[in-house]
Amino acid sequence: MLMFIYQEVLQPIMYYGEFTCLRAVESSDIDEVLKHWNDLNFRRLLGPPIPWSRRYLETWLEKRINTDPWKDKMIELAITNKATGEFLGFIHLEDIKRPHSRAEFGISIQNPENQSKGYGTDAMRVILWVAFNILGLHSVYLDTMEDNERAIHTYEKVGFKRVGILRETEFIDGAYKGLLVMDILRDEFEKANPTFKIRMTP
Numbered sequence: 001m002l003m004f005i006y007q008e009v010l011q012p013i014m015y016y017g018e019f020t021c022l023r024a025v026e027s028s029d030i031d032e033v034l035k036h037w038n039d040l041n042f043r044r045l046l047g048p049p050i051p052w053s054r055r056y057l058e059t060w061l062e063k064r065i066n067t068d069p070w071k072d073k074m075i076e077l078a079i080t081n082k083a084t085g086e087f088l089g090f091i092h093l094e095d096i097k098r099p100h101s102r103a104e105f106g107i108s109i110q111n112p113e114n115q116s117k118g119y120g121t122d123a124m125r126v127i128l129w130v131a132f133n134i135l136g137l138h139s140v141y142l143d144t145m146e147d148n149e150r151a152i153h154t155y156e157k158v159g160f161k162r163v164g165i166l167r168e169t170e171f172i173d174g175a176y177k178g179l180l181v182m183d184i185l186r187d188e189f190e191k192a193n194p195t196f197k198i199r200m201t202p
């Protein structure tokens with residue numbers, strides 16, 4: 001008599017794009033993050049460059065690891081290289097507002113060697129697809145330093161539109177800078193990325 005053995009294969013939830021894979025953030029990511037987190041050129045793009053200790057970064061990471069998308073209104077994921085599994089950075093949706101179906105978006109790829117290689121664009125398409133097709137959101141917005149040309153170019157590439165500038169609102173290295181606010185609606189994302197779809201398996 002033939003016996004069939006069904007073996008259940010564990011399939012962790014991960015979102016695969018063309019070059020990147022988004023997975024849950026883990027405490028073990030800390031060493032990789034610390035390598036570049038205090039880099040001046042990187043941190044200037046995010047806000048006032050203040051050094052973070054390992055403990056502080058661990059606390060920040062732990063808070064984000066422990067979030068519930070609905071209760072804490074945020075989801076933070078690690079961006080990894082789809083081919084090698086290398087940790088590349090963080091990507092998140094926060095301030096998720098259920099009645100309005102909107103959220104704020106943020107991304108950082110820390111190691112300069114991993115920037116401008118197409119990972120950011122791909123990871124953004126993945127999280128926006130998740131935002132609109134898994135979380136059921138209607139719009140996503142962000143803000144960025146008005147002179148962060150690479151980020152602005154990348155955001156426009158995936159379909160974000162310029163909304164306006166909060167003038168002289170960030171004090172960085174002794175001078176005030178404006179923050180450019182951008183947003184994207186679900187149908188605009190689909191129009192800008194008509195064939196894009198994530199995979200849940202490699």
Ligand SMILES: CC(C)(COP(=O)(O)OP(=O)(O)OC[C@H]1O[C@@H](n2cnc3c(N)ncnc32)[C@H](O)[C@@H]1OP(=O)(O)O)[C@@H](O)C(=O)NCCC(=O)NCCS
Nearest residue numbers: 045107108109115116117118119120121144149150151153
């Ligand atoms: C912004 C960021 C997420 C973009 O991700 P990335 O992987 O570097 O971006 P990509 O390689 O997918 O695309 C970069 C695009 O910007 C272009 N670019 C690079 N430097 C540029 C510059 N100085 N000015 C304008 N465009 C620039 C690239 O040519 C590319 O566009 P193309 O594909 O049309 O040629 C990433 O660089 C990053 O995390 N930077 C540091 C932190 C940061 O700025 N975060 C955003 C804060 S709001």
